[in-house]
Amino acid sequence: MSESQQLKILITEDNIADCLIINKLVKDQGYRTVIAHNGLESIESYKKEKPDIILMDALMPQMDGFEAAKRIKLLVGEDFVPIIFLTSLSDDISLVSCLEAGGDDFLSKPYNSIVIAAKINAFKRMVVLHRTVQEQRDEITRRNEYLLQEQKIAKRVFDNVAHLGCLGAPNIKHLLSPMSVFNGDVLLASKKPSGGMIVFLGDFTGHGLPAAIGAMPVAEIFYGMVAKGFGVETILEEINKKLHIILPVGFFCCACIIDMDYSWQRIKLWNGGLMDVLLKDNEGQVLSYPSSHLPLGILSPDKFSSECVNSDMKVGERIYLFSDGIVDLQDKQGNEFELDGFAGFLFENKNPDEIFEHVIDQDKLSGEANAESNDDVTFVEITMVADDVIAGKHELVESSEQHGARDWVMSFEMFDHTIRDFNPIPLMLHVTMEVPELRAFNNDVCMILSELITNGVDHGILGLDSNLKITANGFQEYYNLRNARLNQLSGESLHISLRHKPNKFGGVLIIRVVDTGSGFDVRKLNVGFPEMSQLSGRGIPLLRTLCESVVYEGSGNTVEAVFRWKNTQDDT
Amino acid sequence: MTFKQLETAQIEELQLMLEDEFPEFVRTFISHSDNLISLMKEQLSAQDNDAFIIGIHSLKGSCRNIGAELLANSCLEVELLARKESILSVDPELLTICQEFTELKETLSKLARI
Numbered sequence: 001m002s003e004s005q006q007l008k009i010l011i012t013e014d015n016i017a018d019c020l021i022i023n024k025l026v027k028d029q030g031y032r033t034v035i036a037h038n039g040l041e042s043i044e045s046y047k048k049e050k051p052d053i054i055l056m057d058a059l060m061p062q063m064d065g066f067e068a069a070k071r072i073k074l075l076v077g078e079d080f081v082p083i084i085f086l087t088s089l090s091d092d093i094s095l096v097s098c099l100e101a102g103g104d105d106f107l108s109k110p111y112n113s114i115v116i117a118a119k120i121n122a123f124k125r126m127v128v129l130h131r132t133v134q135e136q137r138d139e140i141t142r143r144n145e146y147l148l149q150e151q152k153i154a155k156r157v158f159d160n161v162a163h164l165g166c167l168g169a170p171n172i173k174h175l176l177s178p179m180s181v182f183n184g185d186v187l188l189a190s191k192k193p194s195g196g197m198i199v200f201l202g203d204f205t206g207h208g209l210p211a212a213i214g215a216m217p218v219a220e221i222f223y224g225m226v227a228k229g230f231g232v233e234t235i236l237e238e239i240n241k242k243l244h245i246i247l248p249v250g251f252f253c254c255a256c257i258i259d260m261d262y263s264w265q266r267i268k269l270w271n272g273g274l275m276d277v278l279l280k281d282n283e284g285q286v287l288s289y290p291s292s293h294l295p296l297g298i299l300s301p302d303k304f305s306s307e308c309v310n311s312d313m314k315v316g317e318r319i320y321l322f323s324d325g326i327v328d329l330q331d332k333q334g335n336e337f338e339l340d341g342f343a344g345f346l347f348e349n350k351n352p353d354e355i356f357e358h359v360i361d362q363d364k365l366s367g368e369a370n371a372e373s374n375d376d377v378t379f380v381e382i383t384m385v386a387d388d389v390i391a392g393k394h395e396l397v398e399s400s401e402q403h404g405a406r407d408w409v410m411s412f413e414m415f416d417h418t419i420r421d422f423n424p425i426p427l428m429l430h431v432t433m434e435v436p437e438l439r440a441f442n443n444d445v446c447m448i449l450s451e452l453i454t455n456g457v458d459h460g461i462l463g464l465d466s467n468l469k470i471t472a473n474g475f476q477e478y479y480n481l482r483n484a485r486l487n488q489l490s491g492e493s494l495h496i497s498l499r500h501k502p503n504k505f506g507g508v509l510i511i512r513v514v515d516t517g518s519g520f521d522v523r524k525l526n527v528g529f530p531e532m533s534q535l536s537g538r539g540i541p542l543l544r545t546l547c548e549s550v551v552y553e554g555s556g557n558t559v560e561a562v563f564r565w566k567n568t569q570d571d572t
Numbered sequence: 573m574t575f576k577q578l579e580t581a582q583i584e585e586l587q588l589m590l591e592d593e594f595p596e597f598v599r600t601f602i603s604h605s606d607n608l609i610s611l612m613k614e615q616l617s618a619q620d621n622d623a624f625i626i627g628i629h630s631l632k633g634s635c636r637n638i639g640a641e642l643l644a645n646s647c648l649e650v651e652l653l654a655r656k657e658s659i660l661s662v663d664p665e666l667l668t669i670c671q672e673f674t675e676l677k678e679t680l681s682k683l684a685r686i
Contacts, residue, residue, distance in 0.1 A: 014626075017601040017634045024590060059629050088633040109636045110582055113589065 007124055008032045010051035012042040012068065013086060014060040018109070022055065022086065025113050029120060039063025039071075046072050051081070053123050055107070058087040058098065066101035073102035080130035082123040086111075151209065155182060158212055162219035165190040166197060171383040173356045184211030185323045185378040186253075188219055190226040193429070193446030195387065196262050198226050198235070201380060202255040202296070203274060203323040214253060214297075217242050229425040229446050232259045232268055233306040236296070240304045243297030252297040256321050259308075263387040263542075265315065266475065268308045272296055278320045278346055279313065280355075286347045287311075310479065313384045318352055323378040356381045404436040406507065411497035419457060419494055420486040425449050428498065435500055435507065441565050444546050445509065448561055451543050452513045453496065458482065460515035460557050461492050492516045506566040508548075514558045577676045582639025583683065598684040601638065602677055605631060609673065613666060621659045625651060631669075638680075643672045 009031045013019040019035060026033050034049045036042040038060045046054065054072065056065040069083045082104040087094070098106060105119060167174055167189045174187060188200040200222050204211035218239050225235045236257060243253055254273030261267065271277055273295035276288040289309060313319065349355055359379050410431055414422060425446065432438055432445050458464045462485040468474045495514040500507060543550045548562045587594050608631050615624040632647035646668050653661050 015630045015634045016604045017597065018630075018637055020593075020597055020600055021586065021590075021637055024593070028589070059626050061623065061626055088629070088636060109633045110639065111637055113585075 006032075007053070007120075007127075008034060008049060008051045009120070010034045010036060010042065010045050010049060010054045012036040012039070012045075012055065012060070012065065013057045014038055015057070018057075018086075018111075022111055022116070025111060025116050026055070026120070028113070029117050031120065039065060039068030042068045043071055043075075046075065046081075052127050053120060054081060054083045056083050056085050056103070058085055058094070066097055069098075069101040069103055078134070080127055082126065084119060084123070151182065154209075158182065158216060161216050162186055162188065163223075164188075165223060169197065171385045172199070173381040175356075175360055175377065175379040182209055182212035186215035186218055187378055187380060188222045190223055191443075192226060192259075193229050193443045194425075194450045195443075195447060197260045198222075198232060198257065199260070199321070199380065199382060200255065200257045201274065201321045201323065201378060202253045203378070204253045205251045210251075214243060214247055214251070217246065218253065218296075225426075227442075229423075229429050229450070231423055232257050232270065232308060234423065236270055236306040237301065237304060240296045240299065240306075241301045244300060244304075247297045252295040254291075254295040254324075258319065258321070258382065260313075260382065260384065262385055264469070265313060265384060267311050267313045267319065267384075269311065270306065270308045275322055275324055276343075278343055279311070279317060280320075280346055280352065281317050282314055284347070286343055288343065310475070312475065315384050315386050318355070318381055318383050320346070320355075321378075321380040321382075405434040406500065406502040409497065409499040411495065413493055413495040415493045416489040416491070419461065419489060419492060424453065424496060428496065431498065432500070432509065435509075437506065437567055438500075438509070438565060441563075444565075445563065448511060448543060448546055448563060451540075452511060452559055452561060453494070455540075455559070456494050456513045456515040456517075456557075460517035461489070461494065462486065463517060506564070509563040509565070510560060511563065512558070512560045517557050518555070577640055577642050577672070577679050579639030579641055582637075586638060587683070595684040595686050598680045598686060601634065602680065605634065605673060609666065609670065613664070616659060616662060616664050616666070619659055621654065624659055624662075625654055628654065635676075640676050643669065643676055646672055 009026050011019060011022055011026065011033055013022060013035075014037050016037075019037070023033050023035060034045050034051055036045045040063045042054070042056065042065075043063075045051070054069075056069055058065040065085060069085075072081070072083065083102060084105045084107055085098040085103045086107050086109070087098065088109040095106060104123070107116060107119060165188055166172075167187065169189070169191075172189060176185065176187060184204045184206055186200070186202040186204070188202075189197060191197050200218070202215065202218060204214050221239050221242060222235060225238060230238075239255075247253075252273070256269070256271045256274040256277055258277075259268040269277060269289055270293065271289055271291045272293035273291050276290045279287045279289070281287065289311075292309070293305060293307075345358070346355060349358075356379075412424060412427070414424065428449050429442065429446055433442065438445065459466065462482060464478060464482060464485070466478075468478045468481075493516050495512075497512045499510040499512075501510075540550065543561060546563065548564045550559065550561045552559050586597070590597050608627050612624055612627045612631075615627065628647050628651045632644050632651060635641075635644035635647060650662055650666070650669065
């Protein structure tokens with residue numbers, strides 16, 4: 001095509017003398033020519049020869065140039081094959097007919113070699129340009145397909161890391177509407193080994209691949225740390241530290257984390273930069289928890305605060321989390337679904353089961369109204385449920401590891417400030433998980449450990465009365481007192497020892513916790529009255545269900561719990 | 573050299589461009605036009621308006637191409653007559669056109685030395 005010789009020109013002219021002249025003129029410019037003598041021949045020649053440019057006489061016997069031009073333009077499809085009319089017609093109407101038939105230009109008789117050369121040249125440039133555009137378009141299409149393919153593979157990896165966790169739980173409803181293969185929003189949920197659940201909603205700046213990449217370490221940290229028994233504060237600190245290191249300046253993650261405690265009917269909430277989290281209580285009131293922190297990834301670890309809000313949440317109450325994409329959702333009147341509008345809707349709505357469906361409808365409407373959707377929209381509804389007590393089934397663990405640690409003792413003692421600042425449960429779980437088959441009982445072990453340690457610290461060392469928690473305001477009082485006493489610790493210690501012994505059915509884990517407190521009367525903890533202990537004293541009956549024995553010694557500041565486990569594989 | 577029937581500049585350009593092929597071109601032009609004129613006479617007697625207009629239009633165009641303005645203008649008059657009034661208004665023998673074409677043939681033949 002770059003060589004003019006390669007350009008092929010179809011000449012359609014019924015007058016043999018004229019045809020001779022134009023053919024000579026075009027050939028002299030260095031182009032190849034093909035001749036047709038009427039419209040029908042012209043169409044046949046076009047199909048056979050695929051010329052680059054067509055010169056077309058207007059009036060011809062058999063089929064005139066207008067009709068032939070129309071039919072050829074239908075055949076060329078998305079290619080560009082210019083048709084230049086050869087005409088001695090000069091009235092406006094005739095020239096308009098040429099254009100309407102798909103003609104691109106005219107050449108009038110008598111022919112002038114300079115004009116012909118210039119016109120063919122101009123169209124040659126357009127043909128080349130058109131082909132370049134087409135080639136580039138095809139190249140872009142190919143690259144885009146390649147990119148999508150790559151993204152699909154990456155998404156598979158991504159989905160394995162940022163999996164949905166326990167988002168399938170019956171008390172969670174969620175809506176995720178990704179703008180592209182990846183979603184800039186990340187929604188994670190995981191059951192705590194000690195019962196209850198932690199939910200994380202993050203909205204990264206931007207969307208698509210750059211936003212999704214940041215979600216990978218978040219998911220990795222979240223699932224890893226929740227499974228190991230870390231609290232939300234530590235998890236937040238870790239995620240913030242990681243994002244602070246890896247995200248470029250100006251990129252961050254607006255996030256909210258909620259720790260759902262089913263047994264105490266409490267939530268612990270941290271909101272950094274996300275829309276107000278809304279809670280609809282059983283009395284129909286809507287409480288809002290606005291952002292009180294900067295988003296994750298902005299502050300350095302020393303400036304970051306993981307301080308959470310604690311609140312009651314009764315069974316059946318629902319809490320709503322969403323990314324800012326919800327503001328762009330349109331209601332049925334086409335108005336934007338502003339946050340106030342949503343809070344108002346939440347307040348007015350009497351049937352809580354309809355709320356989630358309503359938002360889904362808005363999302364659909366919005367999608368129809370605006371095909372090029374604006375932002376990622378994530379919407380989550382979580383309902384408080386009654387204690388799920390002991391996590392159901394123990395998953396089978398393939399004991400392929402023959403070399404695990406099965407017969408050992410370990411002891412750990414912490415003092416004053418460490419009692420206040422350090423959560424020993426992840427460390428303890430880390431050790432117990434060295435027994436390969438015991439990993440299936442991770443939840444049970446975690447629950448026993450947290451009960452024993454909490455009792456040891458709260459009641460043993462700090463001397464707090466769990467009956468305080470029964471009243472509505474009692475919780476706050478309890479925590480205030482707890483914090484105050486933790487800051488005054490002096491000469492106190494908590495000693496934890498673990499002993500694991502294998503036997504031919506499985507093994508026995510003996511947990512012993514000794515505190516330096518003045519002791520307490522175990523009977524005061526409502527041990528004998530489980531029906532009264534639903535709110536505050538649930539710990540000890542729970543221990544009794546899980547353990548073979550729980551024995552308090554001395555003045556009550558030493559407790560020993562025996563957890564006997566059977567290898568489930570041997571059972572069947 | 574000047575001719576009543578031909579625009580000098582136009583025919584000289586053609587001569588230059590076609591070089592050795594000029595005599596062949598002149599022969600083609602003459603035989604094609606002869607053909608057209610006898611066809612047009614038949615179309616006139618058959619009162620085939622459309623075919624006649626295509627023929628006279630074609631002859632007009634090729635005359636302009638070689639610079640035969642006199643004949644081209646005569647063709648134009650007849651074409652307009654046929655288009656605007658009726659083929660019946662056209663001289664069935666095309667006397668003016670035939671006469672001018674005969675003179676053009678002589679001039680062209682001399683030029684092409686045929």
